[in-house]
Amino acid sequence: MKLLLSLFTGLFLFFQSADIEALRNSYAKANQSGANTQSFINLAEKQSSSDVITTGYKAAAKIMEAKITTDKGKRKSFIKSGATSLENIIKNNPNNAELRLIRLSVQENLPKIVGYRGSLKDDKTFLINNYSKQNTGLKNYIKRFASQSKTFTPADRALLK
Incomplete structure (x- = not known):
């Protein structure tokens, strides 16, 4: 019974992470x-x-x-x-780095006239401060975003190692 439950949980997490990766990849290309x-x-x-x-x-x-x-x-x-x-x-x-990344990218890409830009600095600081605590997949995603972001400076990008 435990084996069956473990197998089911493993499959669920595998497919859920595959869905998240598909969303990440599609989101990264969405503005193109x-x-x-x-x-x-x-x-x-x-x-x-x-x-x-x-x-x-x-x-x-x-x-x-x-x-x-x-x-x-x-x-x-x-x-x-x-x-x-x-x-x-x-x-x-509030401590979810991927949600903060989503908000940062949305706010960065909306026209200033919309007025939805109030969390850019907070989210960037949060991502930099919590980068080391993230899993490898999310670290790579944050790094890719930061490499093309207008909000991250070269000095900020250097902190993401």
Whole structure:
């Protein structure tokens, strides 16, 4: 019985981590084109998991819908809905580095006029201070993001080893 439970748990975690990796990879490419953005949104919407990381990516997908929607009247509601959701998730999970990375990347890529930029410095500092505590996959993801980020300076990037 214990073996069966262990096997089931192992398979669940394997598939969950595969889903997270797919979301990460798609999210990293989402800003490159409208097609990539739509692909990420579709992938996020298909996720059935309700873990906080997946929910964070779904909130980011909602915000990104504003980028590709043709209905200009809905842009504000997409951003507000996604940002509210993301803020609530982070409020309940303040020590989750991946959620902080998602918020940092969203805020960095939104136009300044939107006004959703209040956590850039806090999230960057959190990621730098907690980088060493993360697993290898997340460390690599943070490093890749920081290498192209406007918020991270060369000195900040050097701290991510």
